[in-house]
Amino acid sequence: QKEVEQNSGPLSVPEGAIASLNCTYSDRGSQSFFWYRQYSGKSPELIMSIYSNGDKEDGRFTAQLNKASQYVSLLIRDSQPSDSATYLCVIEGSGAGSYQLTFGKGTKLSVIP
Amino acid sequence: KAGVTQTPRYLIKTRGQQVTLSCSPISGHRSVSWYQQTPGQGLQFLFEYFSETQRNKGNFPGRFSGRQFSNSRSEMNVSTLELGDSALYLCASSSTPTETQYFGPGTRLLVL
Numbered sequence: 001q002k003e004v005e006q007n008s009g010p011l012s013v014p015e016g017a018i019a020s021l022n023c024t025y026s027d028r029g030s031q032s033f034f035w036y037r038q039y040s041g042k043s044p045e046l047i048m049s050i051y052s053n054g055d056k057e058d059g060r061f062t063a064q065l066n067k068a069s070q071y072v073s074l075l076i077r078d079s080q081p082s083d084s085a086t087y088l089c090v091i092e093g094s095g096a097g098s099y100q101l102t103f104g105k106g107t108k109l110s111v112i113p
Numbered sequence: 114k115a116g117v118t119q120t121p122r123y124l125i126k127t128r129g130q131q132v133t134l135s136c137s138p139i140s141g142h143r144s145v146s147w148y149q150q151t152p153g154q155g156l157q158f159l160f161e162y163f164s165e166t167q168r169n170k171g172n173f174p175g176r177f178s179g180r181q182f183s184n185s186r187s188e189m190n191v192s193t194l195e196l197g198d199s200a201l202y203l204c205a206s207s208s209t210p211t212e213t214q215y216f217g218p219g220t221r222l223l224v225l
Binding site: 044045046049088100101103104105106 | 156157161214
């Protein structure tokens, strides 16, 4: 059973601060890692993907992956109230030629103006 | 390009009934996955279809079934509805199973 663990939060940060979201996963065979953002009442949308160890930056977002520690994180710099949402850590593993996404339960982020 | 569409958006059923939900993927996408989202369990994988074939299935009872048509549209069916089936059902499409998945707006099902 593949598991993805996230702190459910809520995580509250002041506007302009750095928000740090963390995730651990159980399947060492996982190949791909994603962060999805879900606003209340909306469907998830992909914001970052990362496939190899290290950091990947996209605008105000930085994803970090450490496969040895089975750890993924997302940093949001200069947090804005519009970043307030639930962030879902997602892993994709492969087995027998099929691909399946396993979602964490999400961390709720609240950016305080 | 139009996004993933799901119909209906909202549905109210009673226990014991059955329901069929529909998903139209982004044009050109051949892979469709279905997920159930509840406050307690989060997003859970139901099944994945590619080129009309079910490639993967999550840990759900046989009351949950699906299919994909030759135009890549997909339907999922839940028979003998239970109160616990109340959830947001999300469909996601991708060009192939290994590509990025894009989610539809979901169908919110309430079972009374």
